[in-house]
Amino acid sequence: MTTPQDRQDRQDRQDRQDGHDPRRPGGSPARTERQRARRRRILDAATRLASAGGFDAVQMREVAETSGVALGTLYRYFPSKIHLLVAVLHDQLEQLRANLRDRPLPEPDPAARLAHTLRRAFRAHQRDPRLAEAMMRALLFADRSAREEVRGVFRLTTAILLDASNLAGEEIPGRLSTVRVIQHTWHAALVSWLSGQITLEQAQADIETVCRLLTVPAPPD
Amino acid sequence: MTTPQDRQDRQDRQDRQDGHDPRRPGGSPARTERQRARRRRILDAATRLASAGGFDAVQMREVAETSGVALGTLYRYFPSKIHLLVAVLHDQLEQLRANLRDRPLPEPDPAARLAHTLRRAFRAHQRDPRLAEAMMRALLFADRSAREEVRGVFRLTTAILLDASNLAGEEIPGRLSTVRVIQHTWHAALVSWLSGQITLEQAQADIETVCRLLTVPAPPD
DNA sequence: TTTCCAAGTAGAACAAGTTCTGATATGGGT
DNA sequence: ACCCATATCAGAACTTGTTCTACTTGGAAA
Numbered sequence: 001m002t003t004p005q006d007r008q009d010r011q012d013r014q015d016r017q018d019g020h021d022p023r024r025p026g027g028s029p030a031r032t033e034r035q036r037a038r039r040r041r042i043l044d045a046a047t048r049l050a051s052a053g054g055f056d057a058v059q060m061r062e063v064a065e066t067s068g069v070a071l072g073t074l075y076r077y078f079p080s081k082i083h084l085l086v087a088v089l090h091d092q093l094e095q096l097r098a099n100l101r102d103r104p105l106p107e108p109d110p111a112a113r114l115a116h117t118l119r120r121a122f123r124a125h126q127r128d129p130r131l132a133e134a135m136m137r138a139l140l141f142a143d144r145s146a147r148e149e150v151r152g153v154f155r156l157t158t159a160i161l162l163d164a165s166n167l168a169g170e171e172i173p174g175r176l177s178t179v180r181v182i183q184h185t186w187h188a189a190l191v192s193w194l195s196g197q198i199t200l201e202q203a204q205a206d207i208e209t210v211c212r213l214l215t216v217p218a219p220p221d
Numbered sequence: 222m223t224t225p226q227d228r229q230d231r232q233d234r235q236d237r238q239d240g241h242d243p244r245r246p247g248g249s250p251a252r253t254e255r256q257r258a259r260r261r262r263i264l265d266a267a268t269r270l271a272s273a274g275g276f277d278a279v280q281m282r283e284v285a286e287t288s289g290v291a292l293g294t295l296y297r298y299f300p301s302k303i304h305l306l307v308a309v310l311h312d313q314l315e316q317l318r319a320n321l322r323d324r325p326l327p328e329p330d331p332a333a334r335l336a337h338t339l340r341r342a343f344r345a346h347q348r349d350p351r352l353a354e355a356m357m358r359a360l361l362f363a364d365r366s367a368r369e370e371v372r373g374v375f376r377l378t379t380a381i382l383l384d385a386s387n388l389a390g391e392e393i394p395g396r397l398s399t400v401r402v403i404q405h406t407w408h409a410a411l412v413s414w415l416s417g418q419i420t421l422e423q424a425q426a427d428i429e430t431v432c433r434l435l436t437v438p439a440p441p442d
Numbered sequence: 443t444t445t446c447c448a449a450g451t452a453g454a455a456c457a458a459g460t461t462c463t464g465a466t467a468t469g470g471g472t
Numbered sequence: 473a474c475c476c477a478t479a480t481c482a483g484a485a486c487t488t489g490t491t492c493t494a495c496t497t498g499g500a501a502a
Contacts, residue, residue, distance in 0.1 A: 252469095253468090253469080255468090277458095280457095280458065280459085281458075281459060281460080282458075282459090292460090292461095293461085293462085296459095296460070296461080300460095301459080301460080302458095302459065302460095
């Protein structure tokens with residue numbers, strides 16, 4: 001029997017994790033070089049496991065063992081499996097952004113450029129569907145306790161999308177809702193495809209469809 | 222250590238559940254009256270628990286106990302917590318649809334009617350945010366093993382949205398991608414709000430935004 | 443250098459989803 | 473009324489995410 005008190009305790013614990021757990025070296029950037037290296041090893045191990053077997057194959061004990069770190073330490077760096085996988089996603093997005101940064105797209109139309117970028121990202125995930133599945137399910141399953149980490153992913157994705165569409169500066173504020181919708185659609189299309197709900201063609205059609213939103217005037221906001 | 226064989230086994234098990242597990246009375250509609258009643262009791266218990274404490278509070282042992290059913294039986298009816306909560310969602314949608322059926326909306330414009338319906342549904346979830354959280358997280362977290370159940374929810378939602386927009390019949394085929402995008406946005410906006418990523422205003426803005434898609438011509442498909 | 447504390451380690455313990463076992467009950471066909 | 477397949481039951485067992493405990497270590501401050 002779960003009592004209301006139990007639930008209150010759980011909530012307290014989450015609230016405490018909400019901000020920065022002062023005990024977590026991940027909170028403020030790693031003080032020492034070995035800490036940076038540990039964090040890197042953990043992310044790499046998680047990525048490798050996810051890539052090989054998807055969400056279920058990323059088992060905390062195995063991540064710890066593979067990256068040569070005690071289980072308690074793993075949890076000090078990433079307070080849950082969800083946090084860990086969201087961090088993996090953030091890591092991958094940073095690499096993607098670096099890749100995209102120095103190659104401007106040929107298309108003249110913002111919507112077309114955006115669609116192009118998203119298609120490219122989709123293909124990357126097609127190549128490693130299990131990794132994509134692990135990251136996306138973690139992102140969508142995340143609750144309030146991972147709010148900040150999820151927000152970080154959203155910020156980064158938004159930046160990538162704005163880079164790609166390359167809208168004029170003053171247009172951007174009114175477009176934020178549109179960008180969120182595109183981002184949501186992107187995630188949803190990806191998971192729906194990964195979990196066998198829709199075909200590849202449907203997923204790509206949905207992405208094209210939502211990119212049309214850029215062709216309708218921005219809402220007043 | 223998780224061996225490749227373990228993962229293969231897990232995959233096999235999922236594949237078997239993919240279609241209809243012949244042992245599951247939920248597969249074909251309940252043979253006996255008591256089975257229908259059991260299923261009903263389980264759904265009600267799960268709904269009540271979810272409503273009180275969200276996803277985490279729906280604990281299988283407690284659902285079983287509350288609904289007066291053995292744990293094994295619960296798993297015979299719903300092969301996982303995810304299946305159970307997706308079934309709860311399906312159940313709620315059926316009720317929503319019945320509620321909506323006999324009250325045509327005043328707005329002349331399809332996009333406006335759709336936005337109106339979604340706003341109403343959003344308010345319903347605002348009233349019971351924990352239930353919404355439980356159902357939505359289950360829906361988005363579902364993997365291939367719950368494919369059919371998730372598909373059922375998508376079909377039902379699509380039917381509700383098409384009812385609401387009341388598009389002319391011949392327009393519909395070309396609109397399916399649009400409806401999917403709207404649905405995805407609807408889900409994503411809801412979870413994002415529930416998990417504290419965006420404000421209520423942003424969620425509603427996103428829904429309005431995506432409804433504009435109806436005002437742009439249907440893609441060739 | 444010595445001291446001290448946060449960070450790390452090994453491993454047990456706990457929690458909740460899921461599976462398994464062996465016994466019992468139920469309902470449809472003979 | 474009897475038989476059998478199948479449904480249900482109570483409860484143990486197993487899995488994996490998470491927490492806890494007791495001990496050790498690295499490195500900065502006195």
